[in-house]
Amino acid sequence: MGVFRRYDRDDVLSRTDLGALLDELCGPARGLGRGARWHCPVPDHVDANPSVTVTVGRRGIERWKCWSMGHGGTAIDALCVARGIDVKEAIEELGRRTGAVETDVAPRPRRTARRVHESPRLLAPAAVDYVLAAERLLWQPAGRRVLEYLVDERGLDPDVLRANRVGADPGPRTLRRATGLPKAGPGAVFPAVDADGAIVYFQTRYLTPARNRPKYGNPTSELGANPKHGWTRPAGGAAAEVVVVCEGFPDAYVANAAGYEAVALLGAATATPAVTAQIARQTGRRAAVLALDGDDAGRAAAQQLWTGLRRCGIMVVDLPLPSGTDLNSWVRAAHQVPDLGPPRPVPSPGPAVAPAPAIPTP
């Protein structure tokens, strides 16, 4: 087996001037420095008012983000979407341009089945359109029924709903949509947002699901790849140095209302090692509180997360909820949001001790 040569992705990205690349792909920026904005490089997004900004992400790599449709990524993604080429071709092109040096790489013994995506696959523009339309409608008369469901029935905080771009789908007769989007009647639309704030996925919670039919509708896989989890944020912006991990968006919004950034697992069965590793990466140096449902599936997911997150050096506190409850119903019954307490700044060597939550009195 021979040795082949290739560019190192991170080396290529660190050498690339993303602003200059966007100038070339999208036309010159409007504005200068940190205020510079470009037209979106995604070909079928007519971004008449430039909505793309550039920030420096983790590990010093520049990222772009389209604020009107949620597109975004690295210089590699920009080149891929603008030129219709694949990740390998984009890395080679940028490597040649920046004078990066190819290094010897021993071929892998066997190709692994999982293809490596440069960043979460983009949510199709038709799906982003649906999420943005629903976001507007939640605050209009057409969305009133959904708003009442969220605020009156589930006790969610309107400011948190706004901060997380939650929407109202009044149903297919009122809101036209592309094929492949949920169409089983009115529902609340919960966007999954990545660490950069881009909309990468969504779920629609039907208000009146038919008997034996799913409560949630997802886009088809042609329109978006299910990230199995989504990040949610408190309304105020600055979040506590603790991340709460919940099942489903409504529970995450409850944690947001108490000032915590929260991860919504899209189903308890999704606490896979890959998902746990992604959560760990974005949790960074913060502690994690597990507030999963008080059923067998929730306890199994908590066990997986406990092990996986601690392996990544994250301090984990398990907050087992009373049997048969989730965070949303438990807090509703308790008429208060649990105070999870200030986090300890350094991971404790021994197993973390779960705070004993007061059992709500009915």
Ligand SMILES: [Zn+2]
């Ligand atoms: Zn765009």
